[in-house]
Amino acid sequence: MEPKSKTTFERTLIRNTKILGLVTLAWVLSMALASFGPGLLWDAKGITALVIALNAMFGVGMMLANMRHIRAQDELQQKIQLIAMGVSLGVAVVFGLSLSLVETTHLLPIEVEVAHVVLLVGLTYMVTLIVAIRRYS
Amino acid sequence: MKNRLKVLRAERDWTQADLAAELDVSRQTINAIEKGKFDPSLPLAFKAARLFGLTIEDIFIDESGAE
Numbered sequence: 001m002e003p004k005s006k007t008t009f010e011r012t013l014i015r016n017t018k019i020l021g022l023v024t025l026a027w028v029l030s031m032a033l034a035s036f037g038p039g040l041l042w043d044a045k046g047i048t049a050l051v052i053a054l055n056a057m058f059g060v061g062m063m064l065a066n067m068r069h070i071r072a073q074d075e076l077q078q079k080i081q082l083i084a085m086g087v088s089l090g091v092a093v094v095f096g097l098s099l100s101l102v103e104t105t106h107l108l109p110i111e112v113e114v115a116h117v118v119l120l121v122g123l124t125y126m127v128t129l130i131v132a133i134r135r136y137s
Numbered sequence: 138m139k140n141r142l143k144v145l146r147a148e149r150d151w152t153q154a155d156l157a158a159e160l161d162v163s164r165q166t167i168n169a170i171e172k173g174k175f176d177p178s179l180p181l182a183f184k185a186a187r188l189f190g191l192t193i194e195d196i197f198i199d200e201s202g203a204e
Contacts, residue, residue: 007158074162076175136169 009074016072020065027058076136084128091124092117139198143171145189160184 006014033041034051042048070081096117103112146156153171157164160181169175177185177197186193 007161009158009161009163013163074166075178075181076166076169077163079175133165136174137165 009072012072013069016065016069020062020069023058023061023065027055027062030055030058080129080132080136083132084125087128088121088125092121095120138176139173139200140170141196141198142167142185145191145196146171156188159188 030051034048034055037051038048070078073081096112099110099112099116102108103110142156146153153164153167157167160167161184162181166175170177182193182197186196189196
């Protein structure tokens with residue numbers, strides 16, 4: 001068998017990963033612009049609405065790029081993604097609601113924000129991904 | 138599930154990367170299958186069988202029924 005450089009599978013995966021990275025970067029930057037732009041860079045509500053719409057568009061693009069990225073992976077990689085996403089979703093629902101209960105019942109003087117849940121989901125996803133990859137290597 | 142992928146690959150002097158390229162999967166997946174940590178899907182098992190010119194049963198050994 002002749003030694004090969006990058007296979008079609010690898011090339012597709014790399015291309016889709018790059019696309020996902022670029023769209024995610026655009027989404028994050030537009031999110032930062034929409035958060036800090038009003039007041040700092042402009043005062044017009046029209047511009048704010050436009051930037052928020054742009055951010056939502058990049059968000060949809062990011063979801064589509066992520067779906068494409070996962071479809072291009074092989075069956076083990078997809079299984080690992082499924083595990084990581086399943087755990088992340090579970091943690092988001094269970095602990096998100098727990099935190100909400102702590103806040104609404106005034107058990108602790110905390111103020112739960114969506115950003116906290118997003119952070120929790122992100123960290124859970126990364127840790128689970130690393131653990132699952134190690135389990136199958 | 139046990140399998141003979143490593144032996145069959147070695148007989149042909151193929152690396153895990155070579156086999157991965159032929160089966161359109163990652164090298165990590167070949168490694169996980171060879172170590173018995175991951176059972177391939179039926180389509181992937183058929184693809185491997187076709188590649189080696191064998192039947193699925195010649196490559197993969199189901200131990201679930203063995204006592």
